[in-house]
Amino acid sequence: MGLLPRRALLAGTAALAATACTPSEDPTAPSLSPSPSPTPTAGPFGLAVPSTIRVTVHEGPFGTSIIDGAAARLRENFPGVEVQVEAVVSVADEVGPTLSTTPPDLVNNSGDGRLALGTIADELTPLGELLESPNLAGTPIRDTLYTGALSPGIVDDQQLAMQYTLIVHGLWYSETLFSGHGWSPPNTWDDLYELGAAAAETGRTLFAWDPTQAGEYLDLVIASAIKEDGHDLRLELDNLAPDAWRNPAIERILGQLRRLVQSDQLAEYPDGARERWASGGPLLCPAGATLLRQTKPTMRPDFMPTVAPVPTITRAPKLPFAAIHSEADESFFVPRNADNPQGGMELLRTLLSPEIAAEFSELNELPTVIRGATPESPALASQVRLLADAGENTFKWLFIKYYGLGEQSTAAMAEFLRGELDPGELIDRLQTMCDEVREDPDVVKYEAE
Numbered sequence: 503m504g505l506l507p508r509r510a511l512l513a514g515t516a517a518l519a520a521t522a523c524t525p526s527e528d529p530t531a532p533s534l535s536p537s538p539s540p541t542p543t544a545g546p547f548g549l550a551v552p553s554t555i556r557v558t559v560h561e562g563p564f565g566t567s568i569i570d571g572a573a574a575r576l577r578e579n580f581p582g583v584e585v586q587v588e589a590v591v592s593v594a595d596e597v598g599p600t601l602s603t604t605p606p607d608l609v610n611n612s613g614d615g616r617l618a619l620g621t622i623a624d625e626l627t628p629l630g631e632l633l634e635s636p637n638l639a640g641t642p643i644r645d646t647l648y649t650g651a652l653s654p655g656i657v658d659d660q661q662l663a664m665q666y667t668l669i670v671h672g673l674w675y676s677e678t679l680f681s682g683h684g685w686s687p688p689n690t691w692d693d694l695y696e697l698g699a700a701a702a703e704t705g706r707t708l709f710a711w712d713p714t715q716a717g718e719y720l721d722l723v724i725a726s727a728i729k730e731d732g733h734d735l736r737l738e739l740d741n742l743a744p745d746a747w748r749n750p751a752i753e754r755i756l757g758q759l760r761r762l763v764q765s766d767q768l769a770e771y772p773d774g775a776r777e778r779w780a781s782g783g784p785l786l787c788p789a790g791a792t793l794l795r796q797t798k799p800t801m802r803p804d805f806m807p808t809v810a811p812v813p814t815i816t817r818a819p820k821l822p823f824a825a826i827h828s829e830a831d832e833s834f835f836v837p838r839n840a841d842n843p844q845g846g847m848e849l850l851r852t853l854l855s856p857e858i859a860a861e862f863s864e865l866n867e868l869p870t871v872i873r874g875a876t877p878e879s880p881a882l883a884s885q886v887r888l889l890a891d892a893g894e895n896t897f898k899w900l901f902i903k904y905y906g907l908g909e910q911s912t913a914a915m916a917e918f919l920r921g922e923l924d925p926g927e928l929i930d931r932l933q934t935m936c937d938e939v940r941e942d943p944d945v946v947k948y949e950a951e
Contacts, residue, residue, distance in 0.1 A: 552582030665830030
């Protein structure tokens, strides 16, 4: 992910806890209303019929499936309109150079090679008109969104992008397995240790991990520490504050995690740790909800994947136990210089309609930003329940992805999980990593709020 200038409003650092801002209209934005033309137009934006809508999506976990349902529905609603979809590995490399000339009409700005929104703000169409438009069910889109879903797409008080998915992070487990043994998800790290002892009696470990997953255990530490110590710690980490990693909550949680390492409750594998969890091995898997798509081929039919909030050190943390790490993802924008911006807006309006969102959720076991558009399934129900229980108490952080620290931090966490680093040594490594970024004058910083 590229670096945003300080002017980019990063209200999203408070995650979905932040209330979405109301974007102001840009008087210089291209008009999306119909202009006098012999070509018939339709819909709230004046879509030309016939016409072609060009779409570029990230070739990531969803590929073209993220837009296929909406494209099919739009073709049904507007016969004569064609939708052309291209999947690319790097949106920055493929779309970035075209923004001032001949960009696509709609872009799924996702993946490691995504474009930094703040650096391309002048090239994008404000989406205020989209938010006020009705979805296919007739309800204004703005009224259907989860709180905070808009904030990651706002730059300088303008809505320039729309997120589509909600990624809920937590401890995943098999409801079937837990119910069968009378186990409950742990509320505290002491509870977690006791659960590990119970698991050992059945020949299981609490966790399994492989080198690709070590970063998710660091996410577990960060989320647990933020719940324990509150948003001040989140801000210190996100803003690269000196000694942020030396927070007592982080030290205590790493101490608890080391206790589990030393009691052989974290089994290392060369690869496939997530699949071992899904096949009924280790009890818990710390991850975001994209885990379900990754493990679906190996998951037992009766598994009933369910997610719980991560534990805290004490039973009286600064944030409630129900607080969760959750973030809106899979961003979409309409380039200002697109040949058919009306088409891009119409396709995005279709994508944000409840029926289309429900189809996506059913296929991918993942909620979208559309409230009430989640079909029934145990995995989806548990995610929606966590979001409802958390309410305003959702949070996220940006600094690891934003500053490209994922590879370094994951490698350091892997050494810790192997017992090669103690908590103090890991903290020193992570703090040095952040200090170097903070002191580098060539790195554009953001300020979390």
